[in-house]
Amino acid sequence: MSAKKGKISREKWNNNFMDWFSDILLKAEIIDYRFNLKGCGVWLGYGFNLRKRVFQILRDLLDNTPIPHEETLFPLLIPEPLFMKEAEHVKGFEDEVYWVTRGGSKQLDINLCLRPTSETVMYPMFKLWIRSHQDLPIKVYQIVSTFRYETKTTRPLIRVRELTTFKEAHTVHATAKEAEDQVKEGLEIYSKFYDRLGIPYFINVRPDYDKFPGAEYSIAFETIFPGDHKTLQIGTVHNLGTIFAKTFDLTYEADNGEIKFVHQTCYGISERAIAAVVTQHGDDAGLCLPPEVAPIQAIIVPIIFKGKEKEILEQSKNLLDKMNSLGIRAKLDDSDISSGKKFYKWETKGVPIRIELGPKDIEKKQFIVVRRDTGERITLDFKEGAKKIPKILEEIQKDLHERAKILMENSIKETDDYDELYDLIEKRVGIVIVPLCDEYDCAEQIEKRTEGKIIGTPIKYVKEFSKEYSEKEFNFNCIVCARPTKKKMIIGRSY
Amino acid sequence: MSAKKGKISREKWNNNFMDWFSDILLKAEIIDYRFNLKGCGVWLGYGFNLRKRVFQILRDLLDNTPIPHEETLFPLLIPEPLFMKEAEHVKGFEDEVYWVTRGGSKQLDINLCLRPTSETVMYPMFKLWIRSHQDLPIKVYQIVSTFRYETKTTRPLIRVRELTTFKEAHTVHATAKEAEDQVKEGLEIYSKFYDRLGIPYFINVRPDYDKFPGAEYSIAFETIFPGDHKTLQIGTVHNLGTIFAKTFDLTYEADNGEIKFVHQTCYGISERAIAAVVTQHGDDAGLCLPPEVAPIQAIIVPIIFKGKEKEILEQSKNLLDKMNSLGIRAKLDDSDISSGKKFYKWETKGVPIRIELGPKDIEKKQFIVVRRDTGERITLDFKEGAKKIPKILEEIQKDLHERAKILMENSIKETDDYDELYDLIEKRVGIVIVPLCDEYDCAEQIEKRTEGKIIGTPIKYVKEFSKEYSEKEFNFNCIVCARPTKKKMIIGRSY
Numbered sequence: 001m002s003a004k005k006g007k008i009s010r011e012k013w014n015n016n017f018m019d020w021f022s023d024i025l026l027k028a029e030i031i032d033y034r035f036n037l038k039g040c041g042v043w044l045g046y047g048f049n050l051r052k053r054v055f056q057i058l059r060d061l062l063d064n065t066p067i068p069h070e071e072t073l074f075p076l077l078i079p080e081p082l083f084m085k086e087a088e089h090v091k092g093f094e095d096e097v098y099w100v101t102r103g104g105s106k107q108l109d110i111n112l113c114l115r116p117t118s119e120t121v122m123y124p125m126f127k128l129w130i131r132s133h134q135d136l137p138i139k140v141y142q143i144v145s146t147f148r149y150e151t152k153t154t155r156p157l158i159r160v161r162e163l164t165t166f167k168e169a170h171t172v173h174a175t176a177k178e179a180e181d182q183v184k185e186g187l188e189i190y191s192k193f194y195d196r197l198g199i200p201y202f203i204n205v206r207p208d209y210d211k212f213p214g215a216e217y218s219i220a221f222e223t224i225f226p227g228d229h230k231t232l233q234i235g236t237v238h239n240l241g242t243i244f245a246k247t248f249d250l251t252y253e254a255d256n257g258e259i260k261f262v263h264q265t266c267y268g269i270s271e272r273a274i275a276a277v278v279t280q281h282g283d284d285a286g287l288c289l290p291p292e293v294a295p296i297q298a299i300i301v302p303i304i305f306k307g308k309e310k311e312i313l314e315q316s317k318n319l320l321d322k323m324n325s326l327g328i329r330a331k332l333d334d335s336d337i338s339s340g341k342k343f344y345k346w347e348t349k350g351v352p353i354r355i356e357l358g359p360k361d362i363e364k365k366q367f368i369v370v371r372r373d374t375g376e377r378i379t380l381d382f383k384e385g386a387k388k389i390p391k392i393l394e395e396i397q398k399d400l401h402e403r404a405k406i407l408m409e410n411s412i413k414e415t416d417d418y419d420e421l422y423d424l425i426e427k428r429v430g431i432v433i434v435p436l437c438d439e440y441d442c443a444e445q446i447e448k449r450t451e452g453k454i455i456g457t458p459i460k461y462v463k464e465f466s467k468e469y470s471e472k473e474f475n476f477n478c479i480v481c482a483r484p485t486k487k488k489m490i491i492g493r494s495y
Numbered sequence: 496m497s498a499k500k501g502k503i504s505r506e507k508w509n510n511n512f513m514d515w516f517s518d519i520l521l522k523a524e525i526i527d528y529r530f531n532l533k534g535c536g537v538w539l540g541y542g543f544n545l546r547k548r549v550f551q552i553l554r555d556l557l558d559n560t561p562i563p564h565e566e567t568l569f570p571l572l573i574p575e576p577l578f579m580k581e582a583e584h585v586k587g588f589e590d591e592v593y594w595v596t597r598g599g600s601k602q603l604d605i606n607l608c609l610r611p612t613s614e615t616v617m618y619p620m621f622k623l624w625i626r627s628h629q630d631l632p633i634k635v636y637q638i639v640s641t642f643r644y645e646t647k648t649t650r651p652l653i654r655v656r657e658l659t660t661f662k663e664a665h666t667v668h669a670t671a672k673e674a675e676d677q678v679k680e681g682l683e684i685y686s687k688f689y690d691r692l693g694i695p696y697f698i699n700v701r702p703d704y705d706k707f708p709g710a711e712y713s714i715a716f717e718t719i720f721p722g723d724h725k726t727l728q729i730g731t732v733h734n735l736g737t738i739f740a741k742t743f744d745l746t747y748e749a750d751n752g753e754i755k756f757v758h759q760t761c762y763g764i765s766e767r768a769i770a771a772v773v774t775q776h777g778d779d780a781g782l783c784l785p786p787e788v789a790p791i792q793a794i795i796v797p798i799i800f801k802g803k804e805k806e807i808l809e810q811s812k813n814l815l816d817k818m819n820s821l822g823i824r825a826k827l828d829d830s831d832i833s834s835g836k837k838f839y840k841w842e843t844k845g846v847p848i849r850i851e852l853g854p855k856d857i858e859k860k861q862f863i864v865v866r867r868d869t870g871e872r873i874t875l876d877f878k879e880g881a882k883k884i885p886k887i888l889e890e891i892q893k894d895l896h897e898r899a900k901i902l903m904e905n906s907i908k909e910t911d912d913y914d915e916l917y918d919l920i921e922k923r924v925g926i927v928i929v930p931l932c933d934e935y936d937c938a939e940q941i942e943k944r945t946e947g948k949i950i951g952t953p954i955k956y957v958k959e960f961s962k963e964y965s966e967k968e969f970n971f972n973c974i975v976c977a978r979p980t981k982k983k984m985i986i987g988r989s990y
Contacts, residue, residue, distance in 0.1 A: 034623055035570055035616070036577060037607070042620055045565030045635065052566070070540030071547070075530055075657055076640060077593075082531060098572075099597035100609070103644030104590040112532070114595070121530070125537055128529055140540065145571060145640075149598030162570055 006375020009284040017227025018155070021279055025156050028287045028349045030278065039154035039161030046349060047274075049295035051165060054273055055143060057196050057293070058167055061189045062141055069139045069169055074121045076144070077112040082120045086247040089119060092213025096149045114147035119214065119240075119266065122170050123248040130262065132253045133174050137182075141169035157275035158232065158495050165271035172262045174252065179239055179263035180464065183219065186237040186267040187465070190221055193269070194234070198290045198401035199223055199276045200408040201234065204456030204490055205465075207443065212266075216241035219465070220456060222494075223276050226407040229430045231455060231494040234276050237267040280404045281373070287350025288372050290400055291393040298323060298330040298389060299346045303339050303358030315382070316357050319367060322386040328393070330355075347372065352396050353389065373400055414488075418479050421491060425452040431492030433458060435476030435485055442480035443489070452491040461487050501870020504779040512722025513650070516774055520651050523782045523844045525773065534649035534656030541844060542769075544790035546660060549768055550638060552691050552788070553662055556684045557636055564634045564664055569616045571639070572607040578615045581742040587708025588612070591644045609642035614709065614735075614761065617665050618743040625757065627748045628669050632677075636664035652770035653727065653990050660766035667757045669747065674734055674758035675959065678714065681732040681762040682960070685716055688764070689729070693785045693896035694718055694771045695903040696729065699951030699985055700960075702938065707761075711736035714960070715951060717989075718771050721902040724925045726950060726989040729771050732762040775899045776868070782845025783867050785895055786888040793818060793825040793884060794841045798834050798853030810877070811852050814862060817881040823888070825850075842867065847891050848884065868895055909983075913974050916986060920947040926987030928953060930971030930980055937975035938984070947986040956982050 013020050025031050030047030033040075043051060062069040077100065084090055097113040115121060122140070129135060146166045154160055169186070173179045187203065194201050201221045211218035221235035244250070245261040254260050281288040291297050300323075302316040316332050323330035333342050339356075346354060356368040367385060369378040373396050380388055411430025415421055424432045432452070436442055443454045463469045474486045508515050520526050525542030528535075538546060557564040572595065579585055588611045595607040610616060617635070624630060641661045649655055664681070668674045682698065689696050696716045706713035716730035739745070740756040749755050776783040786792050795818075797811040811827050818825035828837050834851075841849060851863040862880060864873040868891050875883060906925030910916050919927045927947070931937055938949045958964045969981045 032620065032623075035620060037570060037572060037574055040570035040572060042570065043568035045567055048566050048568055051568075071543050072540055073538035073543055073546075073659055075532060075535035075537065077532060077535060077642075077657065079532055095599040097599065098595045098607075100593045101596045102594035104592065104646075106644075112593075125527065125530060128527075147572075149601075151599075162572065164568055 002379045004377040006371065006377060008373070008375050012284045013282055014227050017225060017279075020227070020282070020284075021275075022156055024278065024282060024286055024348070030274070030287075031156065033156055037161070039150055039159070041156065041160065041162075041164070043164065046295055050277070050289065050293060051271070051274055053293040053295065054197065054277060055165065055167065058189075058193050058269060058273075059143075061192055062169065065139075065185060065189070067137060067139060069141050069171075071142065072140045073142050073144070074118055074125070076115055078115055078121055080111045080113065082124060083113050085120060086214050086244060088243070089214040093117070096151075098147050098149050115144075116146055116148055117166075117268070118142070118144075118146075118168055118170070119244055123244055123250060123264075126172055126262075127248055127250055130172065130250060130252050133255060136172055136174045136252060136262065137178065138172040139169070139182075140171075141167060143167045155495065157271050157278075160271075163270055165274070166268060167270070168266060168268045170264070170266045172250065172264050174254070174260070174262065176241070176263050179241070179265050182265045183237055183239050183267075184465070186265065187219065190235045190237065190267070190269065193273075194221065194223075194276075195401075196292055197273070197277055198292075198397060198404060199234070199273075199280050200401075200405040202408075202412070202490070203459040203465075205459065205462050206236075206456045207454050207489075209440065210454070210456075212236065212238045214240060214243050216243065219459070222455065223280065224408050224411050224431060224492075225279050225495075226404070226411070227279070229411045229428055229493070231431060231492050232272060232276065232279075233494070234272045235267070235269045238265060240264040240266060281400050282350070285344075286348035288400065289350035289352060291352045291397045294350065294352050295329065296331045296346075296349075296351050297328050297393055298353040298355055299342075299351045300330060300332045300355045300357065301339055301342045301346070302332070302334065303356055303361075305359045308359045308362065311362055312357060312359065315362060319355065319357065319382070319386060323389060326386060326390060328386075328389055352393060371396060373403075416476070416479055421446070421452075421479060422450050425450040425491060425493070428493065431455065431490050433488050433490050434479040436487060436489040437478035437481060437483050437485040438487070439478075439481065439483075442478055445480050446491060450491065451493055453494055455490040455492050455494060457487055457489055497874045499872040501866065501872060503868070503870050507779045508777055509722050512720060512774075515722070515777070515779075516770075517651050519773065519777060519781055519843070525769070525782075526651065528651055532656070534645055534654070536651065536655065536657075536659070538659065541790055545772070545784065545788060546766070546769055548788040548790065549692065549772060550660065550662065553684075553688050553764060553768075554638075556687055557664065560634075560680060560684070562632060562634060564636050564666075566637065567635045568637050568639070569613055569620070571610055573610055573616050575606045575608065577619060578608050580615060581709050581739060583738070584614060584709040591646075593642050593644050610639070611641055611643055612661075612763070613637070613639075613641075613663055613665070614739060618739055618745060618759075621667055621757075622743055622745055625667065625745060625747050628750060631667060631669045631747060631757065632673065633667040634664070634677075635666075636662060638662045650990065652766050652773075655766075658765055660769070661763060662765070663761060663763045665759070665761045667745065667759050669749070669755070669757065671736070671758050674736070674760050677760045678732055678734050678762075679960070681760065682714065685730045685732065685762070685764065688768075689716065689718075689771075690896075691787055692768070692772055693787070693892060693899060694729070694768075694775050695896075695900040697903075697907070697985070698954040698960075700954065700957050701731075701951045702949050702984075704935065705949075705951075707731065707733045709735060709738050711738065714954070717950065718775065719903050719906050719926060719987075720774050720990075721899070721906070722774070724906045724923055724988070726926060726987050727767060727771065728989070729767045730762070730764045733760060735759040735761060776895050777845070780839075781843035783895065784845035784847060786847045786892045789845065789847050790824065791826045791841075791844075791846045792823050792888055793848040793850055794837075794846045795825060795827045795850045795852065796834055796837045796841070797827070797829065798851055798856075800854045803854045803857065806857055807852060807854065810857060814850065814852065814877075814881060818884060821881060821885060823881075823884055847888060866891060868898075911971070911974055916941070916947075916974060917945050920945040920986060920988070923988065926950065926985050928983050928985055929974040931982060931984040932973035932976060932978050932980040933982070934973075934976065934978075937973055940975050941986060945986065946988055948989055950985040950987050950989060952982055952984055
C-alpha cells in the first residue's frame with residue numbers, strides 16, 4: 001500500500017454557504033424542491049436511501065434501550081377540539097397549522113388540523129391505555145410528516161412546510177424521577193446518534209421563554225454550520241412534567257390505590273439531521289458522505305482504453321464481487337460516459353471512496369483508491385487490497401468527525417466583555433458563551449444590540465444534567481448588569 | 496420427536512366474520528380505532544412491527560427487479576390547479592378529497608388537497624426529469640398515507656379515511672410495449688408478494704366502466720374472505736397509456752429527434768394486505784400469523800412450579816439463546832401472570848409456535864412445541880430440538896397457505912345457468928364465474944337482480960396476459976342474452 005496526498009477546496013463552501021447547500025441538494029439528487037408548492041420537496045432515490053440509513057440508526061438506538069421504545073403510527077388529522085385543549089400548546093402552534101375544512105364539496109362539521117406535532121393525538125389515546133402503574137412506562141415513537149404553515153422564508157431541509165421526516169418519541173411515567181431519567185436517556189440516544197453520523201453538537205437548556213409550548217423545560221442539540229457559523233437546532237428533549245397530564249386527565253392508580261397524574265417527556269429529531277450530514281462534511285466539489293450512511297461506499301470507475309476494454313471490465317467486476325462479499329456497498333459505473341464525467345458525478349454525490357482501474361493498473365496487478373474527503377490516492381494490490389477497504393472507510397468516518405469537531409470548536413468563543421461579544425457576533429466568527437443572569441431584561445438588551453440570539457445555557461452549567469457542575473467554582477458576573485450569576489449563556493445567530 | 500394432534504375452532508370466525516375481525520385487531524394489539532375521528536386508527540407496537548415486515552417484503556421485491564424501482568417520497572399537499580388537470584381523474588376522486596383551505600388564521604390563496612393518490616403530484620415532477628429517451632424508464636415508488644373522505648361505512652384496514660399504508664409505484668416508458676411489459680412485471684411482483692404471505696388470490700381485468708380514473712385498463716388482485724365469502728381487492732395494476740402524458744405534457748426526444756409522448760403505468764397495494772394476512776389465517780382464538788412476517792415466531796412459556804422456579808427459568812433462557820442464535824425471532828414470557836393467561840395472550844396475537852417447559856420436561860430433558868395453526872403438540876429433545884424449529888416454522892408457513900388456498904378454491908363456483916347464479920349469490924357460498932358478453936346492459940341486469948357485483952374478467956380469458964388463452968376453445972354464450980362471447984366474468988359480493 002502506497003499513498004499520495006490530495007487536495008480539496010472549500011472556498012465556495014465557506015463563502016457562499018447557503019447557495020452551496022441549496023445547489024448541492026439537487027445536483028447530488030438528494031431532494032428536489034421544484035415542486036409547485038413552497039417548502040415542499042421530493043426525496044429522490046439517492047436522497048431517500050441516505051435518509052433511510054440515517055433514520056435506521058435512530059430506530060436501532062430507540063428499539064434497543066433497556067426498556068425499548070415501540071415504533072407506532074398515529075393519525076395525521078387532529079379534530080379542532082382536541083388540538084385546542086392545551087392552552088400553552090395552542091398558543092405556540094395556532095398561527096402555523098394548516099386546517100382541513102372541506103371533504104369533497106361538503107363543509108366539515110369539525111375542522112381538522114394537520115399535525116404540527118402529535119401530543120394532542122397521542123395523549124387522548126394514552127388515556128385509554130393507562131389504568132394502573134402496571135401500564136407504565138409507555139415509550140413510543142413514530143417517524144412521520146408534520147406540517148407548519150411557515151410564513152418566513154423557507155430553507156431546504158431546515159425550514160419547510162412539509163417536514164417529511166419527524167421522529168417524535170413520547171414517554172409516560174409514574175414519577176417525576178423516572179421522567180427525569182428518561183430525559184437523560186433521550187440525551188444519551190441523541191448523543192450516540194450524532195456521534196455515529198460524525199456530526200459535532202453542543203447541548204443546551206433553552207431559555208424559559210423559548211421552551212416547547214407545554215413543557216416544563218426543553219433541552220436542545222445544536223450544531224454550527226462551518227461555512228457561516230450559524231447554529232442549527234438538530235434535536236430537542238422536553239420534560240413535560242404533569243402539564244399535559246392535567247389537561248388530558250392522564251392518571252394512574254398507584255400501588256396504594258391513590259390516583260396520581262403521570263409524568264411525561266417527548267423528544268424529536270427531524271430531517272435537519274440530514275441537513276447536518278450534508279453541511280458538515282461537504283466541499284466545493286459536492287457532498288462527502290460518512291461511510292456509515294453513504295448509499296454507495298465505493299464506486300469503481302474502470303479507465304477504459306481501446307483494446308483493453310474486456311480485461312479491464314472483467315477485473316472491475318471481479319473487484320466488485322470481492323468488495324460486495326466483504327459487506328462493502330460497492331457499485332461499478334460501466335455507463336457510456338467519460339471517466340472525467342464519472343469522477344465529477346460521484347464526487348458530487350459524496351461517495352467516500354472512488355476506485356480507479358486502468359490498463360497500467362492491470363499490468364501492475366493493482367488498483368487505485370481515491371479518498372473523497374482528502375483526495376489522497378492509495379495504491380492497493382489487486383489480490384489482497386479489497387480487504388483493506390473496510391479499514392479505510394473506518395478512517396474516513398473518523399477523520400470526517402474529527403475535522404468537523406475541530407471546525408466547530410474553532411467557532412465557539414468565550415468572553416465576559418460586552419464589547420468583545422458585540423464584535424464577535426458582528427464579525428460572524430461563531431457563537432459566544434458569556435456569563436448572564438436570569439433577568440429577561442439582560443437577555444433582551446443583548447438581542448436588541450447584537451444580531452445574536454440567546455440560544456441557551458450550556459449543559460455544563462445545569463446541575464441536573466452535568467458531570468462537571470460545580471456550585472463552588474461557577475461564580476460569574478452577568479455581562480450586562482454585572483450581578484452575580486452561576487450561569488453562562490450561548491449567544492449566536494441561528495437558522 | 497413425538498407429536499400429538501390438536502384441535503382448533505373456527506365457528507365464530509366463520510359465522511360472525513366482521514365482528515371477529517374488528518374485535519381481534521384491538522385484542523391482538525394490531526391497530527386501535529378508538530381515536531376520536533372516523534376511519535383513522537393508531538398502529539400499536541405489535542401491529543406496526545407486523546406492518547413493517549409485510550411491507551419490507553414488498554420493498555425487497557421492488558428494489559430487486561432487473562431495473563430496480565427507487566423508493567422516493569413526494570409531497571402530501573396538492574395545489575388545486577394541479578389536481579384538477581386530468582378530467583377523468585378528477586371525476587373519479589373529487590367527491591372524496593379533503594381540502595386544506597386555511598393556514599393559521601389566513602385563508603389560503605390556493606386550496607390544497609390531501610393526496611388521494613399521487614399521479615398529479617408526481618407527473619409534473621417527471622416533466623422536469625425527462626428530456627430524452629436516456630432519462631427513461633423511470634421506476635419509482637413510495638409508501639405513504641393517503642386520504643379519502645369516505646361517506647360510506649368505514650371498516651378497519653379495509654375502508655378508512657386515512658389510508659396509512661399506501662404503496663404506489665409509478666413508471667414511465669418510451670414505448671407502449673415497454674409499458675405493457677411493466678404491467679406484467681407488476682403482476683409478477685404482486686403474485687410473489689402474496690405467495691410469500693400465504694394469501695390466495697385471483698387476478699382479473701376490471702370492467703371498463705370500473706377501471707382506475709385515467710387508466711387505459713386496470714387489473715386487480717382479489718382475495719376471498721373465508722368467513723363470509725366476500726371479495727376484497729388487495730392490489731391493482733394500471734396501464735395509463737398516454738392519457739396522463741397528454742395532460743401533463745410528458746414527452747421525450749427519441750433517437751431520431753422526434754418528440755413523443757411517454758407511456759405510463761402505476762400499481763398499488765395498501766394496508767388491505769394486512770387485513771388479508773389477519774383474515775386468511777385466524778381462528779376463534781385469535782390471529783395465526785405466517786412465520787415469515789410474525790413479529791415473534793416462538794414464545795417460550797415456562798410452567799413454573801414451586802421449588803423448581805430457578806431451574807425452569809434457567810433452562811428457558813438457555814433455550815431462548817439457542818433459538819435466537821439460530822435466527823428465530825423467539826421471546827421468553829417470564830412475566831408475573833399465570834401460564835393460562837400467557838397461553839391466551841400469545842394465541843390471540845397469533846405467535847406461530849408456543850414452547851412449554853415445565854418440571855416434568857426438565858426431568859425428561861425435553862420441551863413441548865405447540866403449533867398455533869393446528870394445536871398439535873410436538874415433544875423435542877432439549878439438547879438438539881431447537882434445530883428442528885426452523886423446519887416446523889416452514890411447515891406452518893406452507894400449511895397456512897395450503898389451507899387458505901383450499902378454502903378459496905371451495906368458494907369459487909362456475910355456472911352458465913342464470914337461476915343457479917342467482918341462487919349461489921343469494922346463498923352467499925362464494926363468487927361465481929359466468930359467461931358474459933361485453934354489453935353493459937347484461938352486466939347491469941345481473942347487478943340489479945342479484946346482490947352480486949361484476950368484479951372482472953379472470954385473467955385466463957385475456958389474451959395479452961394469459962398463458963392458457965385459447966381463441967379456439969373459448970366459445971361461450973352470454974348468461975343473460977345468450978349471444979356468443981369469448982369471455983367469462985366474476986360475479987360476487989365485495990367489500
